[in-house]
Amino acid sequence: MSSNPSPSNSSRFEGCTLTGALSVLTQVRDAVCVIHGPAGCTHHNFSLLHATILANDRVEVPRLLSTRLTENDIIFGGEEALEKTIARALAATPAPASVFVLSTCIVETIGDDTAAVCAKPWGIPVIAVPTAGFLGGVFETGIRNALSSVATLASPAAEVTLTANLIGEKNLEYGVDENAAELARLLSRLGIGINLRFVRGLATEDAARLGSAAVNILREPSLGPVGEDLLRRFSTPYIDSFPAGLAGTCRFLEEAGRICGVDASEAIEEERAYQAEMLSRFAEIAGSRVCFRPPHPVLNPDPVAEAVAAECAEALDLVVDPEGTVIPLPYPAPVGTAGLRRMLHRWRVLVRGKGRG
Amino acid sequence: MKQIALYGKGGIGKSTTAANLSAALAGEGLDILQIGCDPKHDSTRMLVHGTWIPTVLDLIRERGDANITVDDVVHTGFAGVRCVEAGGPEPGIGCAGRGIIATFQLLERLEALTGDVIVYDVLGDVVCGGFAMPMREGYAQEVYLVTSGELMSIYAANNIAKAISRLSRRVRSRCSLAGVICNAKNIEGERDLVEEFARRINSRLIAYIPRDRVVQVAELQKQTVVEYAPDSNQAAVYRDLARTIYANTTTSIPTPLEMDELESFALEFVQV
Numbered sequence: 001m002s003s004n005p006s007p008s009n010s011s012r013f014e015g016c017t018l019t020g021a022l023s024v025l026t027q028v029r030d031a032v033c034v035i036h037g038p039a040g041c042t043h044h045n046f047s048l049l050h051a052t053i054l055a056n057d058r059v060e061v062p063r064l065l066s067t068r069l070t071e072n073d074i075i076f077g078g079e080e081a082l083e084k085t086i087a088r089a090l091a092a093t094p095a096p097a098s099v100f101v102l103s104t105c106i107v108e109t110i111g112d113d114t115a116a117v118c119a120k121p122w123g124i125p126v127i128a129v130p131t132a133g134f135l136g137g138v139f140e141t142g143i144r145n146a147l148s149s150v151a152t153l154a155s156p157a158a159e160v161t162l163t164a165n166l167i168g169e170k171n172l173e174y175g176v177d178e179n180a181a182e183l184a185r186l187l188s189r190l191g192i193g194i195n196l197r198f199v200r201g202l203a204t205e206d207a208a209r210l211g212s213a214a215v216n217i218l219r220e221p222s223l224g225p226v227g228e229d230l231l232r233r234f235s236t237p238y239i240d241s242f243p244a245g246l247a248g249t250c251r252f253l254e255e256a257g258r259i260c261g262v263d264a265s266e267a268i269e270e271e272r273a274y275q276a277e278m279l280s281r282f283a284e285i286a287g288s289r290v291c292f293r294p295p296h297p298v299l300n301p302d303p304v305a306e307a308v309a310a311e312c313a314e315a316l317d318l319v320v321d322p323e324g325t326v327i328p329l330p331y332p333a334p335v336g337t338a339g340l341r342r343m344l345h346r347w348r349v350l351v352r353g354k355g356r357g
Numbered sequence: 358m359k360q361i362a363l364y365g366k367g368g369i370g371k372s373t374t375a376a377n378l379s380a381a382l383a384g385e386g387l388d389i390l391q392i393g394c395d396p397k398h399d400s401t402r403m404l405v406h407g408t409w410i411p412t413v414l415d416l417i418r419e420r421g422d423a424n425i426t427v428d429d430v431v432h433t434g435f436a437g438v439r440c441v442e443a444g445g446p447e448p449g450i451g452c453a454g455r456g457i458i459a460t461f462q463l464l465e466r467l468e469a470l471t472g473d474v475i476v477y478d479v480l481g482d483v484v485c486g487g488f489a490m491p492m493r494e495g496y497a498q499e500v501y502l503v504t505s506g507e508l509m510s511i512y513a514a515n516n517i518a519k520a521i522s523r524l525s526r527r528v529r530s531r532c533s534l535a536g537v538i539c540n541a542k543n544i545e546g547e548r549d550l551v552e553e554f555a556r557r558i559n560s561r562l563i564a565y566i567p568r569d570r571v572v573q574v575a576e577l578q579k580q581t582v583v584e585y586a587p588d589s590n591q592a593a594v595y596r597d598l599a600r601t602i603y604a605n606t607t608t609s610i611p612t613p614l615e616m617d618e619l620e621s622f623a624l625e626f627v628q629v
Contacts (some may be wrong), residue, residue, distance in 0.1 A: 075459055076418055077450035110452040 017133040019045055019170035020142025021102055021149075023171050025129065026062040027199045028150060031090040034065045036082050036114055037104025043191070052172045063096070067087050070104065078112045086117070086126055097204035098125040100149065108132035125153055140222055143168060147226045150199050151233065154210035160236075162260060163195035165213040167230070167238070168223045171200055175335070175342075179242060182336035183217065186243065189267035190257050203257040214260045215239060220332070244333040245297075245308040246275050246315060246340065275337050279315055282344045285351045286317040289324030295331040305333040312340060312347075325354040361602060362399075362477035362497030366513035370540040371503045372400045373572060373581075374598075375478040379404060380583035381592075381599035384437035387473040390431070391438055394460070394491055396453045400478040404434035407579030412444020413460045427467045435584050439472065454487020461490055470496075474603065481512060483520045492524050492532040498609055499535035499552075501563065506539070506547030506625050513555055515619060518558050518611040525610045527590025533608035536563030538598070543568045550626045557622065559612040563605065564598045564617065567591075 018035065021047050023032050035042040042064050049062045067085040069078045082101070089099045099122070103114050108130075118128040129149045131142050136153045147168055164187055169176050184194050195213040196206060211234035218227050220241045227238035237259050243252035250268045257264025292309050294301040309329055313320055327350055363371045363378075372393070380389045394399025398412045410432040416425050434440045443460040445453040464470050477491040491497040504514040514537065523533050537555035539562060541547050546582055552562040567590075575585035582591045614622065 071455065071459055072417060072422075073452050075414060075453075075456040076446045077452075079450070110455075111450075 014140035016045075017106060017135075017137035017139070017142035017145070018102055018131040019048060020108040020137075021129055021131045021146035022049060022062065022142070023139075024106045024143055024146035024150070024168070024199050025100045025102070026060075026064070026308050027171050028098060028100070028202050028204060030094070030204050032063045032065055032081070032092055032096040032172050033132065034067065034085050034089050034099060035104065036067045036078065036085075036101060036107050036112065037069055038067045039066045041104045042068075045265070049172075056172075056174050056176075063092070065092075067272035073137065074106060074110055077110065078107050079117050082112070082114065082117050083120075086332060088123065090122065090124070096124065098127065098153065100127050100129055100146075102129045102131040105132045105134040108135065127152060129300050144223065147199065147223070148229050150202070150207055151210060151226075151230060153204060154206035154234070155208045156211065156233070159212055160214055161193075161195065161212050162191060162262075163193045163213045164256065164260075165196045165198050165210065165216045165236070166194065166200075166219070167198050167216045167226060168219040169197060169200050170219055172333070173332070175339070176200065178338065178342075179335040182338040183242065185338070186249065186253060186336055187256060189270060190253065190260065190262045190264055192256060192260055210234065211236065215256060217242065219254075242335045244304050244335065244339075245311050246337070247311065248308070249275070249336050250330070252336075271337065275340075278337060278341050279344075282316055282348055285348050287319065288351045289319045289321040289328050290347070290351070291320065291322055292327055295328045297330060301329050302331055305329045305331060308333050308340070308343075313342065316344075325351050358472060358475065359499070359603065360475045360477070360497050361499045361501060362479055362491045363501050363503050363538075364483070364517045365540075366510045366512075367480070367482065369505055369510050369513075370566075370572075371405055372478055373403070373576070374503055374538060374540055374566065374595075375400060375476050376403045377583050377592075378381075378594040378599055378602065379438045379474075379476050380435055380581040382474050382476075382603060383438045384583065384596065385599065385603070387603070388471075389436075389438045389474050389476065390470070390472040391440050391476040391478065392464075392491075393442040393478050394457050394488065395443070395478070395480040396448070396456070398442040398444045400482050401434060401438075401440035401442060403434075403576065403579060403581045404438050404440050405432060406434070410440060410442055413463060414444035414446070414456050417459065419465065422463055425463065425467070425522040426497035427469050430464070430467070435537045435581060441469070452487070454485040454490075455488040457490045459595045461494070461496065464482045480493045483517055489520050489524060492521060493530070495529070495531045498531045498533065499581050499602075499605070500532060501535055501602070502560075503540050504537060504551060505542040506550045507542060508627070511551075511623075512619065514554070515558065515613050518613040522611050522613055527620040529612075534558075534560050535602075535605055535608045535612040536561055538563055539565045541566060546626065553626070554622065557612075557614060557618075559609050561607075563601055564594075566594055566598065 053060045069079045073081050115128040118126045127149050216236050216238040218240050245250040253264045253267050363375050365371050379389045383389045403496040413430050431439045445456045477497050480488050483489050502514040504510045555562045569591040571586050571589050571591045575582045
């Protein structure tokens with residue numbers, strides 16, 4: 001199936017910190033998320049997550065609970081309401097293995113001490129995640145704060161295995177599982193398994209193993225602070241983004257091999273052959289005239305996506321020409337060789353369509 | 358209906374002045390409502406002989422705002438002055454400013470804001486939008502700044518003048534500065550200093566209240582001076598203040614001083 005560009009088009013450089021954090025934390029599958037704020041913050045995010053996931057052909061019901069603050073809680077302080085709601089979360093069926101408590105703008109404004117309430121002896125991990133958006137954070141900040149919060153569940157001294165963690169997958173994008181499968185395919189060429197998808201479909205107890213991977217693979221460079229955080233905590237080196245492009249995918253294999261102490265030369269050779277075979281299936285559009293455009297007028301072109309498009313155009317002998325078939329640049333950049341294949345499918349459809357028109 | 362508010366630095370004597378003003382206005386046969394807008398809720402205490410009346414926010418916290426009547430929040434004190442305390446959350450938690458807004462909304466709904474004069478006695482500093490509430494929505498149309506000749510007190514008064522100036526520029530605003538009250542600390546040249554300050558912020562000294570031991574004595578008896586020592590000079594001063602304020606129709610939009618103007622003003626008046 002071709003990639004559906006719309007859900008992934010939402011800008012990560014703006015938006016609500018709380019929403020970003022929830023896109024991560026609702027993927028801890030045995031956790032409940034408590035949102036400390038007015039009911040609307042929860043309702044809005046529930047709808048957004050549910051609808052986005054549904055648009056990606058999955059049915060999931062995020063486990064969110066609201067402290068449902070009203071004016072009197074703001075005047076007198078909302079900590080009591082938070083305690084009650086955490087107790088409600090603990091009593092939920094099935095019983096959660098962990099609870100994440102997310103703050104909102106209003107509770108940070110009045111100075112509720114969310115962390116102090118979470119630190120009480122609840123019996124299971126109850127983890128405060130700072131997510132008040134008015135403090136200047138954006139969607140991306142929420143993702144980073146959430147990832148660092150889940151990382152507090154990990155045991156400090158884990159035995160390192162020949163595995164990798166996928167860090168900060170974009171849970172709201174259409175191709176999230178296909179991208180993970182591509183990473184698993186590429187890493188298997190080096191004999192490296194996947195330790196954790198951090199965080200996607202994660203069980204609370206599995207988070208303990210976070211430190212046992214030989215390498216962390218960040219979804220994109222903006223997660224650098226998380227990579228550094230995990231490097232500090234577990235001494236796990238990281239690769240700062242998922243592979244993009246023909247040469248980029250081979251470079252990724254080389255880097256993963258170097259970090260894990262595996263000779264990657266054979267894997268790279270195999271992958272180059274695989275890429276050549278993949279490209280050969282699109283030989284029929286060779287020589288076509290194309291013109292790349294940003295995926296949407298308000299989005300600046302992603303330089304990585306531009307480079308990937310230019311590389312593929314060259315590999316397929318396409319002619320870049322302002323009069324050529326308009327081809328939207330991918331957003332975000334396609335992941336690995338499989339991502340390129342899906343992108344080239346779309347190009348072929350567009351080029352053929354123009355030929356017919 | 359005349360609606361006035363007293364603002365000034367914490368501890369400057371706003372509540373003492375307000376309570377005596379209300380008592381003196383009531384003595385003129387007027388129907389007075391005094392509303393304390395300070396979480397410490399001690400504005401009306403001398404009018405009700407030292408008792409602590411339940412605050413609006415205590416009642417909201419205990420019963421929810423649907424089950425409160427006028428009689429729950431309005432308590433009649435000396436000379437028939439009706440007393441209300443807004444109250445606030447426990448110190449160190451919640452949002453007292455929002456509490457003031459909620460109090461006004463409840464009083465509005467209960468139609469409790471009636472009388473010949475409403476006296477709003479507000480927290481020392483306009484720390485946030487909530488404490489500026491009495492200046493908004495047409496509640497306190499005349500603001501009196503209470504200050505002594507101490508510079509910290511003048512600074513606070515100047516800050517409040519900034520809030521008045523900002524709020525009075527709004528289209529729907531009916532808030533203005535009606536005058537400066539000097540509540541003396543017996544500092545040399547105090548009256549001249551406060552008078553000059555008032556002039557420079559485009560206002561005027563409306564009353565000079567000398568320092569008098571009878572104020573503390575009356576307070577120990579949990580009464581206003583007007584009640585405890587009606588024949589004293591000080592009671593006469595408060596009655597004068599009441600008549601002046603009741604008759605006053607002159608208000609202005611203040612022109613607060615910049616910090617360097619305030620500092621040079623201080624240098625002119627204080628002998629080092």
